[in-house]
Amino acid sequence: MRDDIGVITLDNPPENYLADPDFIPLEILRKWTSADSLKGIIIHGAGKHFSAGGNLENLFAMIHGKEDLMARMKAGKAVLDYLENLNIPVIAAIQGVCFGGGLEIALAAHIRICSENALFAFPEINHGIIPGLGGTVRSAQQIGHRKSLNFIMAGDMINAGEALAMDLVDYVVPKSKLLDFTYTMMQKMTQDRPLPVIHAVMEALRNAKTLPINEAMQEETRLFCELALAESSRKNEP
Amino acid sequence: MTLPSFTTLELTLADGIGQLVLNQPPSNMMTLEFFREFREAVDFIEGNPEFGALVISGNGRHFSAGAELKSLHDEIRTGSVVVDGRVTEVPELLIRNFQAFLKIEKFQIPVITAIRGVCLGSALELTLFSHFRFCGEDAIFGLPEVSFNLLPGLGGIKKMSSIVGTGRTLELVLKSNTFSAAEAYEMKLVHAILPRRELMTASIGFARSVMENYHLEKAGLYLKKYFA
Known part of the structure; x- marks a missing residue:
């Protein structure tokens, strides 16, 4: 936390794969966000990328190992619902790859800012699955049903410019300015606001x-x- | 047909095109009296077959600097019901105000707002319920409510988020700074930017074209051709 702005770093470099669907346990998130002074949250990825999404090996191991996949996915969804319904602004600052579960996290944020080198995709369809953490719902809300259908069914990657054109992100900025731009925006939004x-x-x-x-x-x-x-x-x- | 006469606004009708002009220059503040007359004007126009289109603008340099806060605060202090710190009933007046905005949106005739100079707070909210927003190059927009520790309360958040999206709305509302005509156009808040001197003529001309040639549903396509 810096000033009144909290930062969540997806920290599993280089690609910041998400080991679990609930990338932060809800209880920890709840405790952390209950700080009275917290006025906004920035989510970003450590290193060159935001996040390449769920770790497929883990995921399929979970399925084969008969682990309770449904319960894990539900926990993951609960975390994203919690973020989306927070009564303070959440901004995702996205650089490099932002795929699958990573994109689903970004979509739960209220504002998305990405660097010029950002890449977005829902690659799930190529593995015979679909976005399972609310991605189908949130992307349809964000970019509309038609574009969302095409984006999810094709499973293709799009760049920052395309993401901006289809309203998947709100701003594209140079890579070196991403964090400054995001932090400044959050400060202007929250600094003098009760x-x-x-x-x-x-x-x-x-x-x-x-x-x-x-x-x-x-x-x-x-x-x-x-x-x-x-x-x-x-x-x-x- | 005799048109009602007002003191805070002016309603005229020529060749089927109505003009509603906010008329308390220089800033055309939206006072309680303005809102009362505005509701009356809206009720008069609603379903009136003489009106084929409506153009809303401000008298003088500016569209409007928004609601006059002092009397609004007084109204809220005396007219709200509070139970356990939560407002359970708001003054009837405020509800009638946003209902008037909703009526405009549902008009079966094209409603165009022609925006010169400043267009802030409730004035910007009003324009969000018109079908077409045209502005002069000098137009300045903003939802400054949060800087007064308030929020846009006349549909500003609801309508803004459906027009420019959740992210931009959150940013604009919380930052509560002003933005230019070019920025408004870039975020698709206004449909066209025109030279200040041509704004009224072009808005009325557009109203006439839509009225004479097209149904409202087709006007979006028409807009593209008209200003191409």
């Missing part, structure tokens, strides 16, 4: 995704009133 305001914005944004327009707007107005009342009473205090 936590209740950040929380309210995150809640409204989540509603925008999940609620029909009438209800989402009703909630937006309600959150506005809550902040306005807090502000009024703060100003009236001596």
Whole structure:
């Protein structure tokens, strides 16, 4: 953690393969994010790459070894759901390869920034499986059903420019500037912002995704009133 | 047909094209009185067969600097119900305001916002419910609510995220800084940037073309040809 910004590093170089579907145990993540001062989280990969995704050998070993694959996948999903539903912003800073499970982690973030040399793919289909940590759902939400179908079914790799054009990422920046750009953006977003305001914005944004327009707007107005009342009473205090 | 007359805005109709002008220059602040008259104007236009298109703009240099906060705070203080620190009921007025925005979106006629100068907060939110946003080269946009420890509460987050995506919306709202016409165009928030002097003529011309030649659903394609 630096200032009020937390950093999660996928640290299994060189490719940062994910040993387990739940790349951070939920309990540890929960404890870490419960720090009162935490205002934002940046996820990145150690070294040259973000993450090449799940370790297929491990995965198939899990299947053959009759380990409870379903339970492990469920745990992995719970971690990503937790990140997505956090009431502080999560930004993924992506360099190098971002494949499969790595891309699914990136898709659970609220903002994706990548370097010019980033590469994206859901290669699962080439191994007879599909993205299993919410990737099919989140990519459809992010880039639309048609593009998502093509991307997942083809299993092909795309570059940073293509990812930007199809709205898979929000920004492409030079490799050397990736972390600075991400950190500066997060600072500008959170530095002078009281936590209740950040929380309210995150809640409204989540509603925008999940609620029909009438209800989402009703909630937006309600959150506005809550902040306005807090502000009024703060100003009236001596 | 006699059009209602207002003090904070102006509603005119010529050859089937309605013009709603925010009329409290220089900043065209959206006061409680403005919102009241605005709702009345929207109800008047809704389903009125004389209106074939609507162009919304601001009188003078600017579209609008957004909602006037002082009276809004007062309204919220007196009109909200709070139970255990949670607002359970908001002032009826605020709900009627966003319902007026939703009505505009559902109009069966093309609604165009022509944006000059500043377009901030609730004013930007208003434009998000129009079908086409055209702006002058000098236009300045922003959702500054968070810098006042508030959030965009009139559909800004909901509509913005469906137009420019979740990531950009989160960034814009939390940073709460202003951005230029070029940036607005780059994130597909506005459909066209025009020279300031031509903005009104072009917006009305476009409204006429859509009204005369096309159904609203086809207007997106038409837009591309029109400004090609």
